[in-house]
Amino acid sequence: MPRTNAPxxxxxxxxxxxxxxxxxxxxxxxxxxxxxxxxxxxxVPPLHLSxxxxxxxxxxxxxxxxxxxxxxxxxxxAEGVIAALEQAEGGALLFGSGMAAAxxxxxxxxxxxxxxxxxxxxxxxxxxxxxxxxxLALTVDFVAMDDLDAVREAVHPGRTRLVWIETPxxxxxxxxxxxxxxxxxxxxxxxxxxxxxxxxxxxxxPLAFGADLVMHSATKILNGHSDVVxxxxxxxxxxxxxxxxxxxxxxxxxxxxxxxxxxxxxxxRTLPLRAAAQSAGxxxxxxxxxxxxQVSAVLYPGLPTDRGHAVAARQxxxxxxxxxxxxxxxxxxxxxxAAARVQLWKRATSLGGVESxxxxxxxxxxxxxxxxxxxxxxxxGIEDPDDLLRDLDAALRATQAG
Ligand SMILES: *Cc1c(COP(=O)(O)O)cnc(C)c1O
Numbered sequence: 001m002p003r004t005n006a007p008x009x010x011x012x013x014x015x016x017x018x019x020x021x022x023x024x025x026x027x028x029x030x031x032x033x034x035x036x037x038x039x040x041x042x043x044v045p046p047l048h049l050s051x052x053x054x055x056x057x058x059x060x061x062x063x064x065x066x067x068x069x070x071x072x073x074x075x076x077x078a079e080g081v082i083a084a085l086e087q088a089e090g091g092a093l094l095f096g097s098g099m100a101a102a103x104x105x106x107x108x109x110x111x112x113x114x115x116x117x118x119x120x121x122x123x124x125x126x127x128x129x130x131x132x133x134x135x136l137a138l139t140v141d142f143v144a145m146d147d148l149d150a151v152r153e154a155v156h157p158g159r160t161r162l163v164w165i166e167t168p169x170x171x172x173x174x175x176x177x178x179x180x181x182x183x184x185x186x187x188x189x190x191x192x193x194x195x196x197x198x199x200x201x202x203x204x205x206p207l208a209f210g211a212d213l214v215m216h217s218a219t220k221i222l223n224g225h226s227d228v229v230x231x232x233x234x235x236x237x238x239x240x241x242x243x244x245x246x247x248x249x250x251x252x253x254x255x256x257x258x259x260x261x262x263x264x265x266x267x268x269r270t271l272p273l274r275a276a277a278q279s280a281g282x283x284x285x286x287x288x289x290x291x292x293x294q295v296s297a298v299l300y301p302g303l304p305t306d307r308g309h310a311v312a313a314r315q316x317x318x319x320x321x322x323x324x325x326x327x328x329x330x331x332x333x334x335x336x337x338a339a340a341r342v343q344l345w346k347r348a349t350s351l352g353g354v355e356s357x358x359x360x361x362x363x364x365x366x367x368x369x370x371x372x373x374x375x376x377x378x379x380x381g382i383e384d385p386d387d388l389l390r391d392l393d394a395a396l397r398a399t400q401a402g
Contacts, residue, residue: 022401025202028084028274031263033197035077048073070250074258078265082222082232085201085271086214090235090242093249094256094264098197098217099124101231103132105193105215108244111137113161114152118145118176120169122195122217123365145169145176146308148184157188164194166188167204167315168349171325171361171377172370175308178315182210185344191241197221198323198351202275203316207236214343217257220352221322225269225273228260269297274354274382279319286324286377290390293329294338294396295372300324300329322380323351325361332373333401339376341395344387356381356388 023034023240037046050072053065065073073093083092095237102125109115117129121311128327133140143154145165155163164318167176178194185192195204198262216222220232249255256264264401279302287298300314312320319337328335339347345358357379363373380388 003047009194016141019038022085025029025221026087027273029081031267032077032269033083033084035080036116044075045262045265046192046335047258048128049258051314059224061097064105065244068258069253069255070246071255072261074265075256075261078261078268079174079232080203081265081268082216082218084267085235086205086234087208088214088234088236090213090237090239092234093242093246094218094261095231095233095254095272096256096260097229098219098231099128100254101215101217101233102195103128104245104252105164105213105246106136106138107248108110108241109136109138110173111269112159114156114159115140115162115164116151116160116190117142117164118166118169118174119143120145120172120174120370121164122170122197122374123369123371124200125195139324145181145229146174146311148177148180148398151181151184155190156185157187160185160188160190163190164193164195166197168198168301168312168323170198170323171375173198173306173308173321173325174299175301175306175312178206178209178211179203198269198321200275200321200352202272203279203319203321207234212239213242218264219350221275221278222352223264224271224354225263225267226350226353228263228267228353230256230260230264253375258298260269275322276298276319277382278322278352278380280380281326281382282322282380283390284385285380285392289326289392292393293333296329296402298324299326299375323377324380325375327372327374328376328396328399330374330400332360332362335374335376337361338392338395338399341398342391343395344383345378345395348378351379353379354382356383358392 005024051068052294053315079092129293143150164174184194191212193213194211199220214234283302289295290298299309359377362375
């Protein structure tokens, strides 16, 4: 008799599945961990929209779920995939955006705590820190994270509680040595958090280099289809700090909704393939654009001549990421004019989607940005890199001509 409602531990289900820790990332992602829905035998994890869960007669919640604001089944499923990809033994927490995830980390600190953050980091988070750190009674020092002596000097043992880094850094593609900063942070009794949005777990696993937590704007390559805003934190191990962050998410209602989590999981299935293709495309563009007469500089850690290449080669595997920046000979006006002329590239903000995007970044970041005015930030998608190159080349040449 066919069984339509077999429990997960059905003895007829065949041999016990391999421990997920034995699966390679591509396999984990492709099968979204290989979970089969115990109720229906569905191969694709179901989308659970319910906001509330039935209590058992003895008043317990045996499912582990009670209400969808602290936690819900579909969001937890997507968290499981990301935690596996990051090999995060402390699990992962999804938020309604990358900013919500990052803000929860800073809000989990205590009044009087000192934070060290990078000079070059996601501008929205830097602006938020500048505006809100005082209200949270945090003090923040912004340092050049590729200068380890400066990092050592900025960290105060016993007072510094968090070092925040971002590698590669948006939009200058600066590389930070995760293992070296982790050691400095640990020696001072501080935690290290890494914004790894531009690397993805395919190319870097910061927890393996000693970070305590890793953050992603899952809006970018994790989802990869420019149709979900989401953020995630993944933790190296059990940590009271992670519990405090989970409590903040639960009470402030910052959790990612199940529908977005479902779409994110769909995107995650192809993450390793997309990341490999996008990184290969970015490297091809970086190499070719380095020799372009209208390009004065290419910022990309995959280039052997790049300032961050040696460290990037140590901590990144399988590619150097989908983000690169170019500086246009002729300055700001030429950069804006070139961006105005592209056809295939889309003039839009954001990163990591399957479609390639181009942006004059200084106009977005405004006053006080470390981003030079002649810089265009490129997010390489999965199109044929030679088509992307032809389009950009034509735009740059037309700009020079007139
Ligand atoms: C986009 C981005 C963020 C912010 O994420 P949202 O999902 O837009 O809130 C943070 N860090 C980096 C590096 C980003 O690119």
